[in-house]
Protein backbone atom coordinates (compact mmCIF):
# COMPACT_ATOMS: atom_id res chain seq x y z
CA UNK A 1 0.00 0.00 0.00
CA UNK A 2 1.47 3.31 -1.02
CA UNK A 3 1.57 6.25 1.38
CA UNK A 4 0.03 9.69 1.10
CA UNK A 5 2.07 11.94 -1.18
CA UNK A 6 2.07 15.25 0.67
CA UNK A 7 1.15 18.39 -1.25
CA UNK A 8 1.77 22.07 -0.59
CA UNK A 9 -2.02 22.41 -1.08
CA UNK A 10 -2.63 21.77 2.61
CA UNK A 11 -6.26 20.57 2.27
CA UNK A 12 -5.01 17.71 0.05
CA UNK A 13 -3.22 16.18 3.06
CA UNK A 14 -6.35 15.78 5.19
CA UNK A 15 -7.13 12.07 5.75
CA UNK A 16 -10.80 12.56 4.84
CA UNK A 17 -10.39 14.44 1.54
CA UNK A 18 -11.38 12.51 -1.59
CA UNK A 19 -8.69 14.34 -3.53
CA UNK A 20 -5.19 13.87 -2.12
CA UNK A 21 -2.20 14.21 -4.46
CA UNK A 22 -2.37 10.42 -4.96
CA UNK A 23 -5.68 10.90 -6.77
CA UNK A 24 -5.58 13.83 -9.25
CA UNK A 25 -8.95 13.17 -10.89
CA UNK A 26 -9.96 15.00 -14.07
CA UNK A 27 -13.13 17.06 -14.40
CA UNK A 28 -14.68 20.04 -16.17
CA UNK A 29 -15.62 23.15 -14.23
CA UNK A 30 -16.67 26.75 -14.64
CA UNK A 31 -16.16 29.56 -12.18
CA UNK A 32 -16.68 33.31 -12.23
CA UNK A 33 -18.57 33.18 -15.52
CA UNK A 34 -15.92 31.21 -17.41
CA UNK A 35 -16.68 28.63 -20.08
CA UNK A 36 -16.51 24.99 -18.93
CA UNK A 37 -12.84 24.01 -18.82
CA UNK A 38 -10.59 21.08 -17.91
CA UNK A 39 -9.49 20.99 -14.28
CA UNK A 40 -7.88 18.67 -11.76
CA UNK A 41 -9.17 18.24 -8.20
CA UNK A 42 -6.64 18.68 -5.40
CA UNK A 43 -7.89 18.90 -1.82
CA UNK A 44 -10.67 21.50 -1.69
CA UNK A 45 -9.41 23.20 -4.88
CA UNK A 46 -9.42 22.71 -8.63
CA UNK A 47 -6.28 23.32 -10.62
CA UNK A 48 -7.20 25.14 -13.84
CA UNK A 49 -5.37 22.79 -16.20
CA UNK A 50 -6.84 24.43 -19.30
CA UNK A 51 -5.40 27.84 -18.43
CA UNK A 52 -2.09 26.27 -17.40
CA UNK A 53 -1.82 24.67 -20.83
CA UNK A 54 -2.78 27.94 -22.53
CA UNK A 55 -0.04 29.70 -20.55
CA UNK A 56 2.58 27.09 -21.46
CA UNK A 57 2.82 25.41 -18.06
CA UNK A 58 1.51 22.08 -19.39
CA UNK A 59 1.98 20.48 -22.82
CA UNK A 60 -0.99 18.44 -24.03
CA UNK A 61 -1.13 19.49 -27.69
CA UNK A 62 -4.09 21.78 -27.08
CA UNK A 63 -6.23 18.87 -25.83
CA UNK A 64 -7.11 20.72 -22.62
CA UNK A 65 -8.68 23.61 -24.57
CA UNK A 66 -11.66 21.54 -25.69
CA UNK A 67 -13.93 21.72 -22.62
CA UNK A 68 -13.74 17.95 -22.04
CA UNK A 69 -11.22 15.14 -21.60
CA UNK A 70 -11.90 13.14 -24.80
CA UNK A 71 -9.14 14.78 -26.85
CA UNK A 72 -6.66 14.21 -24.04
CA UNK A 73 -7.69 10.55 -23.69
CA UNK A 74 -7.19 10.09 -27.43
CA UNK A 75 -3.53 11.11 -27.06
CA UNK A 76 -2.83 7.73 -25.45
CA UNK A 77 -1.16 6.18 -22.48
CA UNK A 78 2.27 7.89 -22.65
CA UNK A 79 0.50 11.28 -22.67
CA UNK A 80 -1.67 10.18 -19.71
CA UNK A 81 1.44 9.24 -17.70
CA UNK A 82 3.28 12.43 -18.69
CA UNK A 83 0.52 14.75 -17.46
CA UNK A 84 0.05 12.82 -14.22
CA UNK A 85 3.79 12.92 -13.59
CA UNK A 86 4.02 16.67 -14.32
CA UNK A 87 1.06 17.48 -12.04
CA UNK A 88 2.41 15.28 -9.25
CA UNK A 89 5.81 17.00 -9.37
CA UNK A 90 4.34 20.52 -9.44
CA UNK A 91 1.92 19.87 -6.57
CA UNK A 92 4.27 17.91 -4.26
CA UNK A 93 5.28 19.54 -0.99
CA UNK A 94 8.51 21.52 -1.51
CA UNK A 95 7.97 22.03 -5.26
CA UNK A 96 9.54 25.21 -6.64
CA UNK A 97 6.40 25.76 -8.79
CA UNK A 98 4.26 26.66 -5.79
CA UNK A 99 4.24 30.42 -6.36
CA UNK A 100 3.67 30.04 -10.11
CA UNK A 101 0.68 27.74 -9.55
CA UNK A 102 -1.20 29.51 -6.78
CA UNK A 103 -3.09 31.70 -9.26
CA UNK A 104 -4.43 28.62 -11.05
CA UNK A 105 -6.24 27.21 -8.00
CA UNK A 106 -9.99 27.69 -7.71
CA UNK A 107 -12.06 26.72 -4.67
CA UNK A 108 -14.36 23.81 -5.48
CA UNK A 109 -17.06 25.52 -3.43
CA UNK A 110 -17.03 28.41 -5.95
CA UNK A 111 -17.11 26.22 -9.07
CA UNK A 112 -19.83 24.49 -11.06
CA UNK A 113 -18.99 21.02 -12.31
CA UNK A 114 -19.98 19.77 -15.75
CA UNK A 115 -19.82 16.50 -17.68
CA UNK A 116 -16.11 15.57 -17.57
CA UNK A 117 -16.18 14.01 -21.05
CA UNK A 118 -18.52 13.57 -23.96
CA UNK A 119 -20.10 10.10 -23.75
CA UNK A 120 -19.65 8.50 -27.16
CA UNK A 121 -21.78 5.44 -26.47
CA UNK A 122 -23.07 3.85 -23.31
CA UNK A 123 -23.30 0.15 -22.49
CA UNK A 124 -24.54 -1.23 -19.20
CA UNK A 125 -23.72 -4.68 -17.85
CA UNK A 126 -25.33 -7.07 -15.40
CA UNK A 127 -22.16 -8.46 -13.89
CA UNK A 128 -22.63 -8.45 -10.11
CA UNK A 129 -23.16 -12.01 -8.86
CA UNK A 130 -25.25 -11.08 -5.80
CA UNK A 131 -27.39 -8.60 -7.73
CA UNK A 132 -28.12 -11.08 -10.51
CA UNK A 133 -28.98 -13.77 -7.96
CA UNK A 134 -31.24 -11.48 -5.93
CA UNK A 135 -33.12 -10.09 -8.93
CA UNK A 136 -33.36 -13.52 -10.55
CA UNK A 137 -34.74 -14.98 -7.32
CA UNK A 138 -37.45 -12.31 -7.19
CA UNK A 139 -38.41 -12.76 -10.85
CA UNK A 140 -37.94 -16.52 -11.35
CA UNK A 141 -37.28 -18.15 -7.96
CA UNK A 142 -33.94 -19.22 -6.43
CA UNK A 143 -33.54 -22.35 -8.58
CA UNK A 144 -33.55 -20.40 -11.84
CA UNK A 145 -32.11 -17.16 -10.46
CA UNK A 146 -29.02 -17.03 -12.67
CA UNK A 147 -29.74 -17.31 -16.40
CA UNK A 148 -27.84 -20.28 -17.91
CA UNK A 149 -25.42 -17.93 -19.72
CA UNK A 150 -24.59 -15.77 -16.69
CA UNK A 151 -21.47 -17.56 -15.44
CA UNK A 152 -20.05 -17.58 -19.00
CA UNK A 153 -20.86 -14.16 -20.47
CA UNK A 154 -20.74 -10.63 -19.05
CA UNK A 155 -24.36 -9.82 -20.01
CA UNK A 156 -25.04 -6.27 -21.16
CA UNK A 157 -27.32 -4.07 -23.23
CA UNK A 158 -26.70 -0.99 -25.33
CA UNK A 159 -27.89 2.09 -23.44
CA UNK A 160 -28.33 5.70 -24.47
CA UNK A 161 -25.36 8.06 -24.32
CA UNK A 162 -27.86 10.93 -24.53
CA UNK A 163 -29.26 9.98 -21.13
CA UNK A 164 -25.99 10.34 -19.20
CA UNK A 165 -25.94 13.40 -16.92
CA UNK A 166 -23.51 14.80 -14.40
CA UNK A 167 -24.04 14.63 -10.64
CA UNK A 168 -26.47 17.27 -9.37
CA UNK A 169 -28.76 17.14 -12.41
CA UNK A 170 -32.40 16.62 -11.32
CA UNK A 171 -34.02 13.44 -12.59
CA UNK A 172 -37.68 13.55 -13.63
CA UNK A 173 -39.65 10.44 -12.69
CA UNK A 174 -40.48 8.65 -15.96
CA UNK A 175 -43.88 7.89 -17.35
CA UNK A 176 -44.25 4.61 -19.15
CA UNK A 177 -46.31 1.55 -19.92
CA UNK A 178 -47.22 -0.28 -16.75
CA UNK A 179 -49.00 -3.57 -16.33
CA UNK A 180 -49.26 -5.42 -13.06
CA UNK A 181 -49.68 -9.22 -13.04
CA UNK A 182 -53.42 -8.88 -12.35
CA UNK A 183 -54.12 -6.04 -14.82
CA UNK A 184 -55.97 -6.99 -17.99
CA UNK A 185 -54.45 -4.12 -19.98
CA UNK A 186 -51.39 -1.92 -19.66
CA UNK A 187 -51.80 1.76 -18.80
CA UNK A 188 -49.53 4.79 -19.26
CA UNK A 189 -48.42 6.81 -16.24
CA UNK A 190 -45.68 7.64 -13.72
CA UNK A 191 -43.46 4.77 -12.61
CA UNK A 192 -44.40 3.66 -9.09
CA UNK A 193 -41.24 1.60 -8.69
CA UNK A 194 -38.48 4.04 -9.58
CA UNK A 195 -35.09 2.83 -8.40
CA UNK A 196 -31.36 3.37 -8.39
CA UNK A 197 -28.49 1.09 -9.31
CA UNK A 198 -25.13 1.58 -7.63
CA UNK A 199 -22.48 1.04 -10.29
CA UNK A 200 -19.03 2.08 -11.41
CA UNK A 201 -18.55 3.29 -14.98
CA UNK A 202 -15.36 2.54 -16.90
CA UNK A 203 -14.31 5.04 -19.56
CA UNK A 204 -12.67 3.74 -22.72
CA UNK A 205 -9.67 5.96 -23.49
CA UNK A 206 -8.30 4.26 -26.61
CA UNK A 207 -10.17 3.06 -29.69
CA UNK A 208 -10.19 -0.52 -30.97
CA UNK A 209 -11.52 -1.87 -34.26
CA UNK A 210 -11.62 -5.60 -33.63
CA UNK A 211 -11.35 -8.15 -30.85
CA UNK A 212 -8.92 -7.17 -28.09
CA UNK A 213 -7.53 -9.32 -25.30
CA UNK A 214 -8.42 -8.68 -21.65
CA UNK A 215 -4.95 -7.25 -20.94
CA UNK A 216 -5.25 -4.79 -23.83
CA UNK A 217 -8.76 -3.88 -22.72
CA UNK A 218 -7.42 -3.13 -19.25
CA UNK A 219 -4.79 -0.81 -20.74
CA UNK A 220 -7.41 0.96 -22.88
CA UNK A 221 -9.48 2.03 -19.86
CA UNK A 222 -8.63 5.61 -18.95
CA UNK A 223 -10.51 5.87 -15.68
CA UNK A 224 -13.63 5.31 -13.65
CA UNK A 225 -16.66 7.23 -12.34
CA UNK A 226 -19.50 6.42 -9.98
CA UNK A 227 -22.63 5.67 -11.95
CA UNK A 228 -26.30 5.58 -10.95
CA UNK A 229 -28.36 3.67 -13.49
CA UNK A 230 -31.83 5.00 -12.64
CA UNK A 231 -34.29 2.19 -13.34
CA UNK A 232 -38.09 2.05 -13.49
CA UNK A 233 -38.79 -1.48 -12.30
CA UNK A 234 -42.46 -1.55 -13.26
CA UNK A 235 -41.73 -0.34 -16.80
CA UNK A 236 -38.84 -2.83 -16.96
CA UNK A 237 -40.94 -5.81 -15.81
CA UNK A 238 -43.47 -5.26 -18.63
CA UNK A 239 -41.07 -4.41 -21.45
CA UNK A 240 -37.95 -6.51 -20.88
CA UNK A 241 -38.78 -9.71 -22.76
CA UNK A 242 -37.34 -10.62 -25.18
CA UNK A 243 -34.79 -7.86 -25.90
CA UNK A 244 -33.96 -6.54 -22.43
CA UNK A 245 -34.38 -3.13 -20.84
CA UNK A 246 -35.39 -0.18 -23.03
CA UNK A 247 -37.41 2.79 -21.70
CA UNK A 248 -37.01 1.61 -18.09
CA UNK A 249 -33.34 2.60 -18.30
CA UNK A 250 -33.50 5.54 -20.68
CA UNK A 251 -34.59 8.34 -18.33
CA UNK A 252 -31.20 9.21 -16.90
CA UNK A 253 -27.88 7.77 -15.86
CA UNK A 254 -25.99 9.98 -13.40
CA UNK A 255 -22.18 9.97 -13.20
CA UNK A 256 -19.83 11.57 -10.69
CA UNK A 257 -18.06 14.69 -11.99
CA UNK A 258 -14.46 13.51 -11.52
CA UNK A 259 -12.76 10.82 -13.58
CA UNK A 260 -10.55 8.84 -11.20
CA UNK A 261 -7.80 7.50 -13.43
CA UNK A 262 -6.74 3.88 -13.67
CA UNK A 263 -3.27 5.14 -12.68
CA UNK A 264 -4.59 6.50 -9.37
CA UNK A 265 -6.34 3.19 -8.65
CA UNK A 266 -3.29 1.06 -9.48
CA UNK A 267 -2.35 0.40 -5.78
CA UNK A 268 -5.86 -0.93 -5.15
CA UNK A 269 -6.01 -3.68 -7.76
CA UNK A 270 -7.64 -6.93 -6.69
CA UNK A 271 -8.85 -10.12 -8.36
CA UNK A 272 -12.38 -11.00 -9.36
CA UNK A 273 -13.93 -13.72 -7.15
CA UNK A 274 -13.14 -17.39 -7.77
CA UNK A 275 -14.76 -18.66 -10.98
CA UNK A 276 -17.72 -20.94 -10.42
CA UNK A 277 -17.38 -22.25 -13.96
CA UNK A 278 -14.22 -21.94 -16.05
CA UNK A 279 -14.32 -19.01 -18.44
CA UNK A 280 -13.56 -19.34 -22.11
CA UNK A 281 -9.90 -18.40 -22.68
CA UNK A 282 -10.67 -15.03 -24.32
CA UNK A 283 -12.21 -13.85 -21.01
CA UNK A 284 -9.45 -15.06 -18.67
CA UNK A 285 -7.83 -12.31 -16.62
CA UNK A 286 -4.03 -12.41 -16.79
CA UNK A 287 -3.82 -10.69 -13.38
CA UNK A 288 -5.87 -8.71 -10.88
CA UNK A 289 -7.99 -6.23 -12.87
CA UNK A 290 -10.69 -5.29 -10.41
CA UNK A 291 -10.28 -2.65 -7.67
CA UNK A 292 -10.99 -2.52 -3.97
CA UNK A 293 -13.32 0.51 -3.78
CA UNK A 294 -15.61 1.01 -0.78
CA UNK A 295 -19.05 2.23 -1.88
CA UNK A 296 -22.16 3.54 -0.19
CA UNK A 297 -25.61 4.91 -1.02
CA UNK A 298 -27.30 7.71 0.92
CA UNK A 299 -30.99 8.59 0.67
CA UNK A 300 -32.29 11.96 1.93
CA UNK A 301 -36.04 12.59 1.88
CA UNK A 302 -37.28 16.13 1.26
CA UNK A 303 -36.48 18.24 4.32
CA UNK A 304 -35.01 15.23 6.12
CA UNK A 305 -31.64 13.78 7.06
CA UNK A 306 -29.61 11.27 5.10
CA UNK A 307 -29.77 7.55 5.78
CA UNK A 308 -26.97 5.37 4.41
CA UNK A 309 -29.03 2.54 2.96
CA UNK A 310 -26.20 0.42 1.54
CA UNK A 311 -22.48 -0.19 1.97
CA UNK A 312 -20.65 -2.46 -0.44
CA UNK A 313 -17.45 -2.75 -2.50
CA UNK A 314 -16.56 -2.83 -6.20
CA UNK A 315 -14.56 -6.03 -5.60
CA UNK A 316 -17.93 -7.88 -5.46
CA UNK A 317 -18.12 -7.76 -9.28
CA UNK A 318 -17.93 -11.17 -10.97
CA UNK A 319 -16.51 -9.64 -14.16
CA UNK A 320 -14.01 -6.76 -14.31
CA UNK A 321 -14.40 -3.82 -16.69
CA UNK A 322 -11.46 -5.23 -18.66
CA UNK A 323 -13.34 -8.51 -19.18
CA UNK A 324 -16.47 -6.58 -20.16
CA UNK A 325 -14.56 -4.47 -22.68
CA UNK A 326 -12.82 -7.55 -24.13
CA UNK A 327 -16.18 -9.27 -24.48
CA UNK A 328 -17.74 -6.13 -25.99
CA UNK A 329 -15.06 -6.09 -28.67
CA UNK A 330 -15.13 -9.85 -29.29
CA UNK A 331 -17.61 -9.66 -32.17
CA UNK A 332 -15.56 -6.98 -33.88
CA UNK A 333 -17.64 -4.22 -32.33
CA UNK A 334 -15.59 -1.02 -32.66
CA UNK A 335 -14.99 0.77 -29.37
CA UNK A 336 -14.39 4.50 -29.26
CA UNK A 337 -12.72 7.03 -26.99
CA UNK A 338 -15.39 8.17 -24.56
CA UNK A 339 -17.37 4.90 -24.54
CA UNK A 340 -18.86 4.40 -21.09
CA UNK A 341 -19.33 0.90 -19.64
CA UNK A 342 -21.55 0.53 -16.57
CA UNK A 343 -20.40 -2.30 -14.32
CA UNK A 344 -23.83 -3.58 -13.41
CA UNK A 345 -25.34 -3.16 -9.97
CA UNK A 346 -22.82 -3.80 -7.21
CA UNK A 347 -24.42 -5.78 -4.40
CA UNK A 348 -22.61 -7.61 -1.62
CA UNK A 349 -23.65 -10.85 0.07
CA UNK A 350 -25.51 -9.25 2.99
CA UNK A 351 -28.83 -7.45 3.08
CA UNK A 352 -27.29 -4.06 3.94
CA UNK A 353 -24.83 -4.31 1.04
CA UNK A 354 -27.38 -4.47 -1.77
CA UNK A 355 -26.97 -1.85 -4.48
CA UNK A 356 -30.59 -1.19 -5.46
CA UNK A 357 -33.81 -0.48 -3.60
CA UNK A 358 -35.42 -3.37 -5.50
CA UNK A 359 -33.11 -5.68 -3.55
CA UNK A 360 -32.95 -3.66 -0.31
CA UNK A 361 -36.75 -3.66 -0.01
CA UNK A 362 -37.11 -7.09 -1.70
CA UNK A 363 -39.40 -5.82 -4.40
CA UNK A 364 -41.10 -3.40 -2.01
CA UNK A 365 -42.23 -6.20 0.33
CA UNK A 366 -39.73 -5.30 3.08
CA UNK A 367 -39.58 -1.50 3.02
CA UNK A 368 -36.66 0.29 4.67
CA UNK A 369 -37.20 2.53 7.65
CA UNK A 370 -35.16 5.72 7.28
CA UNK A 371 -33.71 7.86 10.07
CA UNK A 372 -36.67 10.01 11.04
CA UNK A 373 -39.15 7.18 10.51
CA UNK A 374 -40.19 7.45 6.85
CA UNK A 375 -40.37 4.16 5.00
CA UNK A 376 -39.21 3.43 1.48
CA UNK A 377 -39.83 0.63 -0.94
CA UNK A 378 -38.72 2.69 -3.94
CA UNK A 379 -37.67 6.31 -4.58
CA UNK A 380 -40.24 9.01 -3.73
CA UNK A 381 -40.46 12.45 -5.36
CA UNK A 382 -37.88 14.92 -3.99
CA UNK A 383 -35.71 12.17 -2.54
CA UNK A 384 -32.02 12.96 -2.98
CA UNK A 385 -29.90 9.94 -3.79
CA UNK A 386 -26.12 10.08 -3.34
CA UNK A 387 -23.52 7.49 -4.30
CA UNK A 388 -20.07 7.79 -2.77
CA UNK A 389 -16.91 5.73 -3.20
CA UNK A 390 -13.26 5.64 -2.30
CA UNK A 391 -10.27 3.32 -2.44
CA UNK A 392 -8.83 3.37 1.07
CA UNK A 393 -5.08 3.92 1.41
CA UNK A 394 -2.93 4.14 4.51
CA UNK A 395 -3.99 7.52 5.95
CA UNK A 396 -5.59 8.74 2.73
CA UNK A 397 -8.45 7.92 0.35
CA UNK A 398 -8.71 8.03 -3.42
CA UNK A 399 -12.29 9.21 -3.66
CA UNK A 400 -14.81 9.87 -6.42
CA UNK A 401 -16.65 12.83 -4.89
CA UNK A 402 -20.39 12.31 -4.77
CA UNK A 403 -22.83 11.29 -7.45
CA UNK A 404 -26.19 12.84 -6.58
CA UNK A 405 -29.59 13.36 -8.10
CA UNK A 406 -32.95 14.58 -6.81
CA UNK A 407 -36.05 12.92 -8.23
CA UNK A 408 -38.69 15.39 -9.45
CA UNK A 409 -42.37 14.55 -10.05
CA UNK A 410 -43.34 13.01 -13.39
CA UNK A 411 -44.50 15.22 -16.27
CA UNK A 412 -48.25 15.47 -16.73
CA UNK A 413 -49.57 12.77 -19.05
CA UNK A 414 -51.37 14.30 -22.04
CA UNK A 415 -54.48 12.85 -23.60
Ligand code: MN
Nearest residue numbers: 124197229344
Ligand atom coordinates in the same frame (compact mmCIF):
# COMPACT_ATOMS: atom_id res chain seq x y z
MN1 MN B 1 -27.60 -1.15 -14.51
